[in-house]
Amino acid sequence: MESNTASNNKSWFGRLSMDGNTLRLLIITVVIFIAFSILLPGKFLSVRNLQSMAVQFPEFGILTFAIMITMLTGGIDLSIVGAANLSAIVAALILTRLGGDGGAGWPLMITAPLAIVTALIVASFCGLFNGFLISKIGITPILATLGTGAIYTGLSFVITGGPAITTTQLEYIGSGAILGVPIPIIIFIFLAIAFVIILRRMSFGFNVYMLGTNPTAALFSGIHSDSILIRTYWIAGLVAGIAGIVFLGRANSAKPDFGSSFILLTVLIAILGGVSYTGGFGTIAGVVLAVLSIQFLSTGLNMLMLELFGNSAAIFFRQFAWGALLLLVMVLNYYTEKRRSRAIVSGG
């Protein structure tokens, strides 16, 4: 009994220190933050800058949750930005046709919830369609969602005819705050907690990790892979829809090709956050840290460029820095993993 509790304690500490990726990421994030605070005295670490960063990262942060859960099953969802824009456009359409700015004049109390719910239903359908193609038809996720992503974007172009639909009715979601905390960040935190519960405290989440680790063993263990996959892509679609509403609230407009660079960015963040691209491994803590470090790096570089050259050429340099950060973390992981596995090998 005594040895039992001892080993339990050890394993608890063991797990804390074993998730080296998250720890490394935490250190990197803090280092980036401190470095920019020193390099840009009074500018980076200012209330204004913190507030502006706080409303920027939830956009791609929320999308990263969507892509993360599909990556955990060993798949990917390249259609999330398409689904997000389609949902935003549907919401914008409802708001402009039925709402106040030149529409039917329905009160915002009705149009806003109606627009949001409809957008989320559209997003759910997008996700369910992906899940259907992947689980029932058996198309490889990357190809299926590449195709559906194009369809969703195409549909958006058909609906709008090209230009953006502008409406300020959801401005509150984009720039409002509750007790001084911007609403996008509240949504981000809420989703982070929801994902932790789904992935760590629900049997669905458990099965997502198992399926992602070894689909064959999942089959032989009687896991309903199809239903797990459909639910996974449904969640991804739904979360993309939430991101779409945040887009609309922030930009006050919805357009078919908004945020097209977000796809690769979210994949990059997920990998940076320690999500295995072969599936089965990855934590929300890692993803949240990766989102923050990318945001600090982008904003910091932007301000630094402005400081040094008087213009914001950093927009090009930023991508370079993202790539460099990803590679740096990969290399660090490679070396620490190698050292650890060398320590574990005992021969035989």
Next chain:
Amino acid sequence: MAKPCVGYLFSYEIFSKNHQSTYLRSEWEFISMADELLRLNGIYKSFAGVRALQGVDLTIERGKINCLVGENGCGKSTLIKIIAGVYKRDAGEIIINGKEYEDLHPIDAIREGIQVIYQDFSLFPNLTVAENIALNEELANGRRLVSWRNVNRIAKDALAKVEVDIPLKARVEEMSVANKQLIAIAKALRQNAQLIIMDEPTSALTEREVSTLFSVIRRLQKQHGIAFLFVSHKLNEVLEISEKMIVMRNGRVVSSGDRSEYDNARLIFEMTGRRITEKSYDFTPDLNQPPLLRVEGLSAEKVLNDIQFELRRGEIVGVTGLLGSGRTQLALALFGMLPTDNGRVYIDEEEVVITSPQDAIQHGIGYVPEDRLTEGLFLEQSISNNVVVRIIDRLRNSMGLLQTRQVKEQANYWVEALSIKTSDPELPVKTLSGGNQQRVVLAKWLASKPRLMILNGPTVGVDVGSKEELHEMIKHLAGEGMGILLISDDIPELLQTCNRILLMRRGHISEEILPKETNENELSAKLIEE
């Protein structure tokens, strides 16, 4: 001070006789050059504080077939890698062809004619047979342009030495495992092999292929004087091919000597350090009770033909047959993974339709698949996750959330109940040995309390000691009233564990055999007769 140092270079016996004379030392070296190919003295090796080798002494003579046996984790693989120069030793001496190596690199080992054929053969699957055999040499000669005539000549020459007929132009990925092995041997011969070390060479071979391999080994030994170090689990094969036995346990060579000094029982004793005697499973089912499983006229296109049998509670029914006899297909059909086109299956006399693993599970059928690494386990996940995967839905509270404490309790319970050797159930399953991994697969199913377990090759690649414990576990489960269908081609296993054996041929059950009415020879003869 100098003399004891010189003496240390000798083996103990020689040292004790001749420690005074440097003249004798060189003479001894001459003798050793003549028949001693490799000598290891007091080899130590640790990984992160875990001692893998604790003073291994070993000699390999020219042109002899040596067998190295030992349980998983005894240090066999580490030893091979040290001989091949892949790992650096912590202490000890390596003397090859009379020359002592301070720091043995893989290239030194190859130059001295030591070739290791690992389980994956290290061949390039996308290249042709000829390219695999000859390209190394062509590259080593520093050619910029490959001379295809040379490549073909070299490959032909090498294959002729092995005396096998393999098409030179075929791609290696199209080859059977047995042929890949022969190609690897041919490649080793081209590199002037004096000693060929083979790591578990027969684990994926059929009986016929094993005997071909053995005749190739014997011929190479006779005609070219090549020594072999054959690492294996399969004791009957070891006893057949070996001239000298080397047994390892816990990082030491515990016993070595001439083949004639060993038999099966002694090998098992030396490997495990204890005597293992298995009793056969004597069980007579109560025929008044309804059968747990009744299969009637089960057929599946081309692979199963009119399968008919019953299985009662407490029975361990063996199913055997050659590869392709339909034994695995029978299991898959009962587990809902192989569509059947005819026949009925009854569980407790109630007809059931099983078209998916979920159906099978619902009727209380569990299946331990043939290939535990790809089908049975989530290797990178923790032991705990693997154990609870089947019962995770039952570990939720009223709000539908997982109860982490119960998950942990279940995992700990099964780790203890099946004595899975691990320091922490949160470690990945891949850190376990084969036998312990198989226990995890068993635990996964037992946790969900099935009525019928189908075990397909449950002890493949498992150590002797562990194997016996698994057999006891299976008998114990049957004793508690579970029905067990044991699919295996391990004849001693079938005879010791089952109360009945069904022999399959071409998708049909051709015979039912009672273990007490037969013996190993008779059963293996029946197995291969057409």
